Amino acid sequence: MKKLDFSQFGIMSVQYQQYSLEYCMDSIASNGFQYIDFWGGASHYCVFDTPVSKRQAKVSKIRQMMEERGLKMSVFTAEQICLYPINVASSNPYVRKNSIDIVKSYLEDTKEFGANYYFMQMGYSMFDEDYDSAWKRSVEALQELTEYAEKIGVKTVMEQLQPYESNLCYSTKTLKGLIDAVNSPYLTACIDCVAAAAAGETVEEYYEAFHGRINHAHLADGNPTGHRVPGEGSNPLTDYLTTFAEHDFNGSITVEINNQMYFDNPDAAVAKAAKWLKECSVVSC
Numbered sequence: 001m002k003k004l005d006f007s008q009f010g011i012m013s014v015q016y017q018q019y020s021l022e023y024c025m026d027s028i029a030s031n032g033f034q035y036i037d038f039w040g041g042a043s044h045y046c047v048f049d050t051p052v053s054k055r056q057a058k059v060s061k062i063r064q065m066m067e068e069r070g071l072k073m074s075v076f077t078a079e080q081i082c083l084y085p086i087n088v089a090s091s092n093p094y095v096r097k098n099s100i101d102i103v104k105s106y107l108e109d110t111k112e113f114g115a116n117y118y119f120m121q122m123g124y125s126m127f128d129e130d131y132d133s134a135w136k137r138s139v140e141a142l143q144e145l146t147e148y149a150e151k152i153g154v155k156t157v158m159e160q161l162q163p164y165e166s167n168l169c170y171s172t173k174t175l176k177g178l179i180d181a182v183n184s185p186y187l188t189a190c191i192d193c194v195a196a197a198a199a200g201e202t203v204e205e206y207y208e209a210f211h212g213r214i215n216h217a218h219l220a221d222g223n224p225t226g227h228r229v230p231g232e233g234s235n236p237l238t239d240y241l242t243t244f245a246e247h248d249f250n251g252s253i254t255v256e257i258n259n260q261m262y263f264d265n266p267d268a269a270v271a272k273a274a275k276w277l278k279e280c281s282v283v284s285c
């Protein structure tokens with residue numbers, strides 16, 4: 001039976017947002033993970049809590065902190081949906097331009113972090129706005145951003161979201177439509193297993209839609225949503241991982257424990273995730 005390797009898995013730092021970045025990295029490393037999926041939000045690092053004059057020093061310090069702990073950054077996932085006023089598909093010209101400029105600076109950070117990918121977002125529109133116009137704004141923004149990413153040598157990935165997060169991309173079909181429209185080798189698909197489960201989709205359907213080209217994945221449990229620790233929900237995680245293994249997936253997989261129920265003790269949640277993965281029949285340690 002084909003298997004994935006434990007070294008392919010990493011932890012998204014989002015659940016550590018009420019702890020210091022030092023605590024976050026110590027926890028991830030001590031639980032045996034080599035990858036950190038770095039969530040760019042307050043108070044660890046984002047455009048809203050770091051002055052421009054201190055940005056380069058902060059990025060360099062974060063990279064040094066990772067290297068000291070034997071960590072690598074699989075993805076830089078800067079917060080862009082709902083919690084922050086960043087929306088590359090906004091109908092407000094100021095918000096849209098400012099958002100594109102911020103994402104360009106995050107792409108530069110991605111290069112400095114040495115991350116494998118930047119996590120791109122498509123933006124969203126108001127539910128009572130014209131969908132086609134918003135979709136067009138999203139595609140044009142993503143084209144501008146991927147052109148800049150290519151210019152500085154940064155690869156990006158993008159996932160489908162749940163409908164309440166973005167009404168522009170909430171299924172395999174809508175994700176493929178956006179990626180095809182952008183038409184850049186610097187933007188490829190990530191499968192979020194929770195969002196897929198919410199849409200009633202499978203990992204195999206992603207492979208069929210994207211002709212086997214999946215470069216990154218998010219794994220979490222749920223009922224079907226919730227972004228819970230593996231084993232604490234009802235989603236068929238072992239089946240998902242089996243499909244990845246059968247397709248000889250050699251990319252990175254982020255365990256995305258993004259639920260406030262874990263925010264007070266994220267280390268315990270990550271320890272449970274590590275234990276589940278090490279006991280999973282499809283994962284080799």
